[in-house]
Amino acid sequence: MTLSIWRYSHLGFALSFSVFILLASITGIILAFEPINEQVENHHISSVAKEQTVANTIAVLKKEYIEVVSFEINTHNQALADVVTKDGENKQVFINPINGKIIGIPKDTHPIFKWTTNLHRSLFLKKTGRFIVGLCSLFLCLIAITGIILICKRQGGVLQFFSKIVKENSNQYFHIILGRWSLIPILILTLTGIYLSLEKFSLLPEKTINYQIDFDNIKAEPKTEVENFIAFKNIQLKDVKQIEFPFSDNIEDYYTLYLTNKELVINQITGEVISEEVYPLSKLISYYSLILHTGHGSILWSLILLLACLGILYFLYSGFAMTLSRKSTKIKNPIKRNQAEITLLVGSEGGTTLNYANAFHQELLKNNAKSYLTHLNKFGNFTSLKKLIVITATYGDGEAPSNANKFLELIKKHPIQQEFEFSVLGFGSRAYQHFCKFAYDVQETLQQLPNSKEALKINTINNASFEAYTEWLNEVSNYLDVKLNIQKKDLGIKKMKTSSFKVLNITSKEKQVDNTFLLELSSLTNKKFNSGDLLAIYPKNDDRERLYSISKTRSNSLLVSVKRHQLGIVSNLLHQLEKADILDAAIVPNKEFHFPKKANKVVCIATGTGIGPFLGMIENNQKNIPIDLFWGGRNEASFSIYKDFILKQQSNRKLKNIFTAYSRTSTTKTYVQDLIQQQDTAFAELLENKGVIMICGSVAMQKEVLKVLDSICKEELKKPLSYYENKGQLLMDCY
Numbered sequence: 001m002t003l004s005i006w007r008y009s010h011l012g013f014a015l016s017f018s019v020f021i022l023l024a025s026i027t028g029i030i031l032a033f034e035p036i037n038e039q040v041e042n043h044h045i046s047s048v049a050k051e052q053t054v055a056n057t058i059a060v061l062k063k064e065y066i067e068v069v070s071f072e073i074n075t076h077n078q079a080l081a082d083v084v085t086k087d088g089e090n091k092q093v094f095i096n097p098i099n100g101k102i103i104g105i106p107k108d109t110h111p112i113f114k115w116t117t118n119l120h121r122s123l124f125l126k127k128t129g130r131f132i133v134g135l136c137s138l139f140l141c142l143i144a145i146t147g148i149i150l151i152c153k154r155q156g157g158v159l160q161f162f163s164k165i166v167k168e169n170s171n172q173y174f175h176i177i178l179g180r181w182s183l184i185p186i187l188i189l190t191l192t193g194i195y196l197s198l199e200k201f202s203l204l205p206e207k208t209i210n211y212q213i214d215f216d217n218i219k220a221e222p223k224t225e226v227e228n229f230i231a232f233k234n235i236q237l238k239d240v241k242q243i244e245f246p247f248s249d250n251i252e253d254y255y256t257l258y259l260t261n262k263e264l265v266i267n268q269i270t271g272e273v274i275s276e277e278v279y280p281l282s283k284l285i286s287y288y289s290l291i292l293h294t295g296h297g298s299i300l301w302s303l304i305l306l307l308a309c310l311g312i313l314y315f316l317y318s319g320f321a322m323t324l325s326r327k328s329t330k331i332k333n334p335i336k337r338n339q340a341e342i343t344l345l346v347g348s349e350g351g352t353t354l355n356y357a358n359a360f361h362q363e364l365l366k367n368n369a370k371s372y373l374t375h376l377n378k379f380g381n382f383t384s385l386k387k388l389i390v391i392t393a394t395y396g397d398g399e400a401p402s403n404a405n406k407f408l409e410l411i412k413k414h415p416i417q418q419e420f421e422f423s424v425l426g427f428g429s430r431a432y433q434h435f436c437k438f439a440y441d442v443q444e445t446l447q448q449l450p451n452s453k454e455a456l457k458i459n460t461i462n463n464a465s466f467e468a469y470t471e472w473l474n475e476v477s478n479y480l481d482v483k484l485n486i487q488k489k490d491l492g493i494k495k496m497k498t499s500s501f502k503v504l505n506i507t508s509k510e511k512q513v514d515n516t517f518l519l520e521l522s523s524l525t526n527k528k529f530n531s532g533d534l535l536a537i538y539p540k541n542d543d544r545e546r547l548y549s550i551s552k553t554r555s556n557s558l559l560v561s562v563k564r565h566q567l568g569i570v571s572n573l574l575h576q577l578e579k580a581d582i583l584d585a586a587i588v589p590n591k592e593f594h595f596p597k598k599a600n601k602v603v604c605i606a607t608g609t610g611i612g613p614f615l616g617m618i619e620n621n622q623k624n625i626p627i628d629l630f631w632g633g634r635n636e637a638s639f640s641i642y643k644d645f646i647l648k649q650q651s652n653r654k655l656k657n658i659f660t661a662y663s664r665t666s667t668t669k670t671y672v673q674d675l676i677q678q679q680d681t682a683f684a685e686l687l688e689n690k691g692v693i694m695i696c697g698s699v700a701m702q703k704e705v706l707k708v709l710d711s712i713c714k715e716e717l718k719k720p721l722s723y724y725e726n727k728g729q730l731l732m733d734c735y
């Protein structure tokens with residue numbers, strides 16, 4: 001709930017001032033070039049000159065010019081002097097304070113900077129404009145503050161501010177990444193902007209500087225040379241803003257030194273300080289606000305401000321893009337809720353889960369299934385509810401999204417009277433401590449209802465993985481007996497860009513058993529990939545993507561194990577390939593199914609072509625981590641295309657054990673789940689000792705294997721399999 005308050009405030013502030021923020025950023029970008037331009041002109045003073053004393057500077061100036069009227073170190077770090085040269089000319093010049101020589105003549109500010117400054121400061125609307133600009137700074141500051149709070153909430157605390165961000169949506173990902181890095185400059189820009197505006201409207205306490213000079217007692221003795229004035233000797237140019245020289249030799253005329261923190265009045269004969277006025281804090285803040293807001297005097301800071309302004313433009317774009325995508329999923333229900341066969345309840349904060357649930361709902365409707373979709377918080381008297389499917393994300397620290405936070409109360413308030421079946425699908429991220437916690441809470445609550453029956457075990461989807469979603473669709477399609485075909489494009493996920501792969505090897509037709517073959521490819525564009533990633537193939541005139549689990553061999557080629565299906569468009573296309581042929585395909589990263597970086601033991605379970613990704617994982621097992629492979633196929637001959645490779649890995653100690661289960665031998669029928677059951681204690685020990693189980697192959701096999709593993713966990717470890725799954729000890733890629 002609180003999360004949505006912050007999010008709506010963040011969005012509200014941005015929406016209400018978006019046009020002005022846009023203007024301020026664009027003009028800010030242009031104005032950032034002004035100090036850069038000044039620095040490039042190279043009239044600024046060196047760091048050595050900044051260390052030079054006022055005494056030496058005045059001595060040099062006096063030698064070089066007939067008269068010096070004033071001397072200034074401006075905000076661009078340039079020494080600007082008003083002098084009368086030896087030719088008798090009165091000039092404003094940039095000088096080098098070390099030798100007093102002229103290094104340039106100041107030019108008028110370029111009209112574009114003048115015009116932009118006016119627009120940036122007051123929108124050409126004088127006072128009203130200044131007021132709007134001030135308010136715009138305030139709103140931008142509030143946007144930055146609510147943004148910080150949102151990042152802290154999202155990341156699970158202040159200490160996690162810079163921790164890894166889960167990338168589910170590019171706009172959201174870069175909005176946060178950029179937000180973290182540009183936060184400080186944006187806060188500085190906005191706070192200084194607010195301060196400068198308050199000052200312009202005289203809303204800050206002001207203290208006028210009045211010199212306390214006793215003109216009756218000004219001393220004319222001892223006469224001292226300027227270069228020996230103690231005050232001048234003690235002040236370096238880096239602290240000077242301006243020096244006003246005495247108007248005449250009259251004793252009542254004096255030097256005025258405007259320093260960064262005070263003003264000094266100095267007797268021109270004796271060098272004595274006759275008045276010293278320290279600036280109030282407000283004046284100091286004002287000085288530094290101007291420098292920090294404009295970037296004057298520092299190329300680096302100007303560049304940072306430039307990037308911050310560009311960042312603000314990106315925030316506006318990505319923020320609105322995210323809002324539009326959230327709002328774009330509109331639920332349409334052609335039937336009333338009490339006519340529905342299938343009731344879908346969704347919990348979603350950012351819109352991803354709603355998008356996935358809605359695609360499912362649309363596909364059900366397309367297949368004439370009576371589906372009704374609504375938010376979990378809209379649960380009420382569902383008097384004819386038969387099959388309930390809850391699809392929900394988890395937010396905060398394992399909490400419900402804001403459109404689902406009343407559901408657990410509502411289901412108590414409106415108990416379901418009739419018998420019904422349910423199933424839960426959780427969307428979440430393993431980056432959070434409580435992975436899919438709210439989905440599990442819903443499952444537990446539904447399990448406890450007297451007339452409920454869990455039809456499908458809970459499924460979870462990490463980082464909106466389309467592959468995991470497809471696996472769930474396969475399961476749910478069997479359960480509902482409805483053909484479901486949801487493509488990435490139905491979810492607004494863009495098709496991957498394909499590149500060329502050259503065929504290095506393909507199992508010869510005579511060696512193929514069960515229509516299965518191995519295809520070795522090399523990427524002609526040096527695409528990076530890992531064993532467990534997927535190869536996406538898009539046949540001509542067919543937008544649907546076919547995914548194959550891949551292996552990375554020791555020689556960086558890509559290995560796919562393919563089963564040819566009689567009517568399979570892509571499997572037949574691959575089957576026809578020959579050495580040196582070119583195939584267009586894309587690599588889809590599948591980090592969730594990479595070989596674990598830290599594990600003292602790994603068990604790989606596969607049937608048929610599911611062995612594909614494990615071949616590369618085993619071959620690349622440089623650390624000789626004990627790996628056991630459980631493989632199921634029809635008969636011994638089915639294993640022949642992998643056999644030599646597997647035996648070689650065993651003799652190289654990259655693979656510890658291989659256990660095979662054959663389902664079509666004349667004597668016995670064994671399945672991988674039978675082998676697992678036989679080794680129940682070893683599996684329990686593996687999980688208890690932080691080992692990892694990886695499963696690849698058919699969904700039917702996966703279901704059976706999970707059933708056995710779950711019962712082993714419950715019996716031997718007194719915990720459900722989901723406990724280990726949540727700890728990342730169960731990785732699956734099934735189709």
Ligand SMILES: Cc1cc2nc3c(=O)[nH]c(=O)nc-3n(C[C@H](O)[C@H](O)[C@H](O)COP(=O)(O)O)c2cc1C
Pocket residue numbers: 003153154155168347348349350351352353354393394395396397398399401427428429430432433434435436437463464
């Ligand atoms: C602020 C925030 C907190 C989250 N907290 C959790 C959490 O505790 N557990 C979890 O599994 N996922 C958590 N997630 C991940 C979301 O559940 C996941 O990104 C989901 O796909 C978002 O779906 P939605 O866009 O429909 O809200 C969190 C995400 C965010 C932004």
